Amino acid sequence: MDAATQDMLKNLFETKLNSAMRLYLETCTHCGACVEACHVYNSMPEMRYSSVGRSEIIRKVFLKYFKLQGKIAPWLGETIELDDVTMDRFYDAAYSCTGCRRCMMYCPFGIDTQMIMGIAKLLLIGADKEPKLLTMLADMSIAKGEDAEASKAGFEEAIANIEPEVEALWKTAPGKKTIPLNVEGADILYVALSPKHSIIPAAAILNAADASWTLSSFEAVNFGAFMGDSKRMMAIAQRIIAEAERLKVKTVAIVECGTAYRVMKQQTGKHPFEVVAFVELIAKFLREGKIHTTKNIAEKLTYHxxxxxxxxxxxxxxxxxxxxxxxxxxKEMTPNREMNWCCGGGGGLVAMGELEFRMKSSRVKADQVKASGAGRICTICENCQTQLTDLSEHYELGVQVDSLANLVAHALIQE
Amino acid sequence: MNALFSLAASAVQHLTGAKLGSFWSKAALILSESADATSGATVAADATSGATAAAVAVSPFLNAIEYTIVVPLLYFSVLFCIVGIIWRLYKILGAPPAPYSLKIYPSSKSPGLGALKDTFAMPQLRRHKPLFWVFLVIFHISLIMLLLGHLDILPSISIVPESSRHMVGAGLVGVGVTVPLLYFLFRRFRTPVRELSVPADYLLLILILFLFLFGDLMSWGNSWTPNGFVMTKQDFSLYFQGLAQFTFADPRAVLPGSHYHFLVIHVLLADLFFIVLPFSKILHAFLSYPINLLRRK
Structure with a gap:
């Protein structure tokens, strides 16, 4: 690596040094409490797959270039130089971390490894070593936002084609559109993913609740967030924000996609609309008696x-x-809620493929699902659903994996 | 030889005294007085033993070095520590804030109280590393007692009656910091903590361990042996009083006996500790609350 590249990477590193990052880099006492928090470490017990193991690579580079101690006594903290080998270690660390933040439940200081990995991901982009598939997908999303008109006709046709499948689940009231598009003044903007299975059940539920809604022209998934590229992340999210503002909706309901939800809810500033996960809408409709369901699942079901x-x-x-x-x-899985094991598919891993690593690194998740004794498992994230399906097949768990919205759509009672 | 020491001491006193006043001239004075006082004895010593002569020859230097450690260097290291901490906190907390919330759920009703609980009760460690947590709690509570114990040496503060030979905790506080510290050190030699430890981690623990052990020597000696440690808490209080009043007096005058050197080593390690503190992981004492607040807010 030449000196100019090194300097450029150092400058990129410095852009990430906000107060929280400095706290995360400078407080760790190497107590080791977080080691067992990570599903990857638990499945493949190597220190580089623990949260502190990942963060230490970044810390040692930080110590070398940004701290006096690293300059006068580098051996004290075993500093690391920015070179090609280090960049490979950055890749290994950043793209073996799903950004689940389970380690924050173990660390006495609550250090956020996902945030620290943001430095590794940004420097990988700077060194042109990031996963190119993610860059391509992110750039495609951005391009679509820049020229929405180009894909409009095709999109409308595809939506019209799936309307019969929505009707099969719920007969839309006469005079109402099955999948409304571009409706100004609608209460809800539903932001789906590209596959139709992310649209059909949701449309049926929204129609069953007689909601005033419209479907977003954009997919919710944010590949910029997976890449740790805040500029691309904002550009992708901004398409939806602009659309929601143009249509003057009150609520933006995000499809079953964890990253899309967190990006829109927490990482893109304040909005003139409310951001909810689609499941929150379903729960609201049920509580308000706007939809009715039957308990048609008799088999033991668990939730991720x-x-x-x-x-x-x-x-x-x-x-x-x-x-x-x-x-x-x-039946609840053990552990659950904030202590639940990550499925192992987040952080862009599912999008990148990485099947072998995803399966090896998530043995602990497979064991957890198996221990629940459930024949079916549902969740509210597309990535998790894909990963759990792969795990069920790989570890021969014989578990059927479903989207919760899909289960609800099939349990709707049409009176 | 002794004439040479006296001359050197006078020169130091002459050169520095006028400009810097106080402590360096005091150091020079000690050097000079020691040389004068020992000059007569040296004649006799020369006649009896070469080794004694060497010891006597070294003693003025030793006195000056020891004085520097227990008075001027102590002031310097404490000042350095305070300025260093403020500088580090300014660099870390003064940086721009994170662009978005970093909290995890379930969220606290009061983020401030939640962060306080995380900081002082360490519930994450209690849940996942109970033995480590027990040692940490004992250690940190003992550290607070240790601080109080040192303040108590000042004549104006009387947590333990002034006439008592005991420090706060009567030696138990020393156990409370030393035993957990040994645990912290030894767990670093075991996988997985060994794999993530760096030389700075070991050196810091070793420095603190020796600092504690020399303190223990005095505290345990006074509390747990029939004869005590030679120097008592009342003796130390005279030294502390001099420090608090910035008299720059040589504490050797009020701390008799050859055990004085143990105190000097204890203070030397404390000096090093104060100098290292702002640039070490001990800064977590000041960062723990703000960092925990990120998880809650």
């Missing part, structure tokens, strides 16, 4: 708390209430 929605988003009880309205035999 997606990290970004639960521990990092605070949505714990609504999914459990919704499940109580559709299933008669619910």
């Amino acid at each position: 708390d997606p990290c970004q929605v639960a521990r990092n988003g605070g949505v714990y009880e609504d999914p459990r209430y919704v499940i109580s309205q559709i299933a008669s035999d619910f």
Whole structure:
């Protein structure tokens, strides 16, 4: 690595040194309490797969370039130089971390490893060593936002094609659109993903509740967030924010996607609209008697708390209430809620493929699902759903994985 | 030889005394007086033993060094520590805030109280590392007692009656800090903590361990042995009083006996501790609350 690249990377590093980051980098006492928090370490016990093991690579670079101690006595903290080998270690650390933040439940200081990994991810972009697939997907999302008109006709046609499948779940009232698009003044903007299974059940539920809603032209997923690129993250989120402001909606309901929810709810500033996870809407409709369901799931069902929605988003009880309205035999996993094991698919890993690593690093999750004794598992995050499905197949768990919205849509009672 | 010491001491006194006043001239004076006082004895010593002569020859220097450690260097290190802490806190807490909330859920009704609880009760460690937590709690409570014990040496503060030979805790506070510290040190030699420890972690614990052990020597000696430690708490209080009143007096005058050197080593380690503190992980004492607040707010 030449000196100019090194300087550029140092400058990038410095841009991340806000007060919280400095606290995270300078407070760790190497107590080791977090080591066992990580599902990757528990499945593959190597220090580089623990939260402190990952963060230490960043800390040792920080010590070398930004601290006096690192300059006068580098051996004291075993500093590391920014070079190609270090960049490879950054990649290993950052893209083996799903950003689940379970380690924050173990650390006596609450150090956020995901945030520290943000430095590694940013420097990887600077060194042109980030996962190119994520860059491509993020840039495609941004391009779509810059020229929404280009894809409008195709999008409308695709939506029209899936309307019969929505009707099969719920017969829309006469005179109402099955999947409303571009409705100014609607109460709710529902932001889905590209696959139709993220639209059909939600549309049925929204229609069943007779809600005033409209479907977003954009997909909720934020590849910029996976890349740790705050500029791309904002550009992708901004498409939806601008659309919500243009349509003057009161609520933006985010599809079952953990990262999309957290980005929109917490990481993009204040908005003139409310941001909710779709499950929160379902729970509200049920409580207000706007939709009615039957308990049509007799098989033992368990629930996976997606990290970004639960521990990092605070949505714990609504999914459990919704499940109580559709299933008669619910069994919690152990541990659950804020202590739940990450599925192992977050942080962009599912989008990147990485099947072998995802399976090896999530053995502990497979064991947890198996121990629940449930034949079915539901969740409210697309990434988690994909990962759990892969785990069930890989570890031969024989567990059927579902989206909670889909289960609700199939339990709707049309009176 | 002794004439040379006297001359050197006078020169130091002459050169520095006028400009710097107080402590360096005091150090020079000690050097000079020691040389004068021992000059007569040296004649006799020369006749009896070369080794004694060497010891006598060294003693003025030793006195000056010891005085520097227990008075001027102590002032310097404490001042350095305070300025260092303020500088570090300014650099860390004065940086721009994080662009978004970093909290985790369930959220606290009162983030401030939640962070206080995290800081002082360490519930995460109680849950996941109960033995470590027990030692940490004993250690930190004992540290507060230790601080009080040192303040108590001042004649104006009387937590334990002034006439008592005991420090606060009568030696138990020393056990309370030393035993957990040994645990903290030894757990660093075991996987997985060994794998993430760096030389700074070991050195810091070793420095503090020796600092404690020399303190224990005096405290345990006074509390747990029939004859005490030679120097009593009343003796130490005279030294502390001199420090508090900035008299720059040589504490050797009020701390008799050859055990004085143990106190000097204790203070030397304390000096080092104060100098190292702002740049070490001990700063977590000041960062624990603000960092825990991030998780709650």
